Amino acid sequence: MKNGSECPFCSSSLNDRKLTDSEHSLAVLAKHAVNNAQALVIPKRHFTDITEIPAIELSDLINLAKRTVALLKKIDVADDFNLIANNGALAGQSIEHFHFHIIPRKEGDCPEPKYWLSEHLFNKLREIPMTELVKSSELLRKKIADLIENKASTCADETWLKIAPSCMIEGGVVFGNTNYKDVESDKSIFIGNNAIIRSGTVMYHNTKAGCNFDCGHNVLIREGSRIGDNVYVYSGTQINRDVIIGDNCIISGYLGNGSVVESNVKMFGDLIHKHENRFSSEHEPAPVIKSGAFVGWGAKVIGGVEIGENATVGAGAVVVGDVPPETTVVGVPAKPINSRS
Incomplete structure (x- = not known):
């Protein structure tokens, strides 16, 4: 697939689990997750490697990752998160489309949080049924919409x-x-x-x-x-x-x-x-x-x-x-x- 082309992973089927988006990027609930409300932040155009992403689109991607973390914090999903990007097959990239994982961290999900990259945590990895994903994303979007409506006058990181x-x-x-x-x-x-x-x-x-x-x-x-x-x-x-x-x-x-x-x-x-x-x-x-x-x-x-x-x-x-x-x-x-x- 040619870099810069429309992303096949950002098809309309992702809208059912979308959390938020920006001009060049999309945040959705992850289908394979170690903790609830785990998200992916994805470029809307196709890029395999972070070095191939134009500066404007990369900045947009990082800003959306930042905003997604901020929103998840504000709706009490978690206070702490891991942000992960597997860049290349030898680094664990299984889908040839660059993206960030945003993993909410829970109390006790790993005996030693600083050793989070371990079998203990990833033994919890599961495929979430689509019905559960859709229901969870609807709930989270509702919470995000309520948050923006209630705090629009002072919140400096929303889509407007x-x-x-x-x-x-x-x-x-x-x-x-x-x-x-x-x-x-x-x-x-x-x-x-x-x-x-x-x-x-x-x-x-x-x-x-x-x-x-x-x-x-x-x-x-x-x-x-x-x-x-x-x-x-x-x-x-x-x-x-x-x-x-x-x-x-x-x-x-x-x-x-x-x-x-x-x-x-x-x-x-x-x-x-x-x-x-x-x-x-x-x-x-x-x-x-x-x-x-x-x-x-x-x-x-x-x-x-x-x-x-x-x-x-x-x-x-x-x-x-x-x-x-x-x-x-x-x-x-x-x-x-x-x-x-």
Whole structure:
């Protein structure tokens, strides 16, 4: 069988014993098990050896293994698990399709747990009848669904939250999904590669942040907002509903509903300090961009200025004063286009 082809072991017959899945991987109850609720985590495409799996699909496989263990812990299957991958015939691989075994460990299932790879434990290996597998998987899926529904506002490892590899997320971050029915829909939360999200941050459902997203503490990002690549958001910034932010931006302050900030915009304020001496400093106020306002490519918004509702800031403009609602400003410093001064 050709590597990368559709996995014959992931046929629809596995759906009866599926626990959960992801874009590239599937977790199911094992047909041959040494303990109840033993699971397999399987790539959806066929690969014999771990070295043949593309990095994105391998990362997805490992993340699903992690999530499966977390879910089994949370529904009280077990507190401890063995994760095993037999890679090659001489390593005990009996099915030529790479997969992880997740084995729940029970008190007393082996006299010496550190010697778990022994005849004592594997003498318990049995083939589980399909009727029992189907019944067990239905029960476990129900428990998992109840868990996600009850804890969707704080649980950071469910299917509605998609976090790309190499992200750093501090404790105290909250990912909010206000409607459990949005799970696995386009209203999930997505965070791109190499993101840094610091404590106190809250991201609501249907928000997307691109690669190298970096935010300070206590940032609020409301529903429907879209943030591009290479964006830094200062601590305390509030990004309201349906805001669009382009690539390569520095964002601080307040962005109202439906406002648009094009790429390469820099908003300075709040955490830029004016040092009077080495013992004291003060915060500059942060910009406020009201609902429906548009800030063009490469503009700079400096200090505690207010850009009014549905106002427009032209590309490359430098805003150092307030912009009235429904007004278009351009230039350095930015002035209304009908201003002669």
